Amino acid sequence: MVDIINSLRGKAFLAPLAGISNLPFRLMARSFGCALAYTEMVSSNGLIRKADKTYEYLQTCAEDKPLGMQIFGAEPQLLAKAALIAAERGADLIDINMGCPVKKVIKSGAGAILMKDPGLIARIVASVKKAVAVPVTVKIRSGWNRSSINAVEIARIAEDSGADAVTVHGRTADQGYSGMADWKVIAAVKEAVHIPVFGNGDIWHPQDAVRMIAQTSCDAVMVGRGVLGNPWIFTGINQLLAGRREDCKPGLEQRYEIIKKHWSLEAEICGSRSATRNFRKHLLWYTKGLEGSSRFRNLVSTLPDRESMLNELDKYFLSLAVTPPEIIP
Template sequence: MKIGKLDIDRPVILAPMEDVTDRAFRQLCKRHGADIVYTEFVSAEALRRGIEKTVRKLKADPVERPLAVQIFGSTVESMIEASVIAEEFQPDYLDINFGCPTRKVAGKGAGAALLKEPEKMAAIAEAVVKAVRLPVTAKTRIGWDHDSINILDVLRRLEDAGIQALALHGRTRSDMYKGKADWGWIAEAKRHARIPLIANGDVWSPEDALRMFRETGADGVMIGRGSIGNPFIFSGTKHLLKTGTPLPPPDFRLRIKAAIEHLQLSVEFKGEKYGTLEMRRHYATYLKGLPKVSVVRNKLVREEDWRAVEAILLDYREECEGYAREGRIREYAEYLNDHSDKLVLNYKASNTTI
């Protein structure tokens, strides 16, 4: 798949997710094999006003490359200004969010709301392409609702506007995150595409990613919710694509190790107080399915000292060694298969674009 100077065969990509794909999580996913990572999505209006919290979302380290910055907005003017600011942070490419279904974004005429105004969508895309020297891509859904699926028209308009690749989530805006992503529409879009097409939606395992490549013919696969608490999905997918054989599912030792690494990175980038507090939302997904996890989680979310949190996790790892000897540890793959639709219940209230 080629975007600007990037040329990666069958890339496995971390999707942009608000409150999830910060520097800590991006770097963790890179360690586990993600080919390309995206920032949290960034408001054009907040960026042009210089809101510090928003500007911080654009900061990245060289180890994260290739890196894409995603922005959203509802006017040509704000998107031009925001794209020029974003370019100063030197990402590998700039992505436009035409897919977020939440009220915070779509309710303000941005994200998936622009599926109802394909002419305006194309105008924004063309303006951003002309405003920056970076390659520009986009991410969207198949339509506003099932009575107005217009992805083929949208695809043509975005191609004509100069977009260099399109990531497509196989749901409509009205679907939000319910039901199953329609990979058939992704395959149909790929058949008509003149640019690389990245498939997105309902990838919970390396086997899902392989099946998505095969069923859609996509140039790349983008993983969002399936990576939360499960950065191993990238290394597992890369191994499966390369060898045709799956890796063993990550055991409790790897899962707890990843949680500790995530905590350490979070503290490094956000400081001891906020880095520790913001990790609270992640423990459930790293530990879910393990014995007596609710007791441990209650301890974790009460602690404000990251060293104490690390100690709790290390103690729990030793506890799990005993459970393993007793045969009380569930297979991680079994947990994923049983609970994939519940993996990120805490995140559906936030504004993920996956």
């Protein structure tokens, strides 16, 4: 078995996030101490057909390490071929998606519906494991629905078939992203297998990561939505896990610099079209909860190009800097 955990510099990972965990975003997360980052899920068929868009999702660079590339599909042989392509493209780890609840993915027999077919999971893991030399991991849900919670069974099967680690998202597939993640399932999987278990679901603040590790004994945590507009969460998690005080929230000026850095990476790596269209959502996340941000956020959604958005960002942050704190009578 490959020792994934001991080769990493921390216990806080960036989750695969479709439309979000691209190269610029991963570099930002790493700059705050993220120990392992994943690409968004890429289609095994797309990789084999050499679809340009699919290859774009695997774009990486020397600083983007260690990197998990996540693939999805339903056929053991195709997934094995796709894994080999991903490994040749620089994956340090291949993750197989067994948790995506999106209709189109499910219909193709991939993603979370695999949780209904343990035999197929065994064949997929064995086939991918045979094809690549890098570690192979699986990302699963707690089960398909509330009456079929089978993460423990699936994790055991994955382990027996050669998986090097398992990530457990403590929600059922039919829950989507709603409700609370059930961390007890993560604890049960940890008890049941010998391979490392990464816990996932509802880490919104650094303290949540500490609680998850304490309650489940998981080997590392994977942060999803809690990182949006908040990549410094990794600093906080690492500080708390090292027994230090959490001190990660950037001041206004720092936040402004972080946004600009992320934005210029997006433009540099993905081009100006992406820096306009794809970045808008990051601006909304980065400014959520800041004073008077709703006006800025409404405005930014209507602006046509990067220059005008940058201009508004500058004006907004300047206004924050000069506005004295509101005096409550």
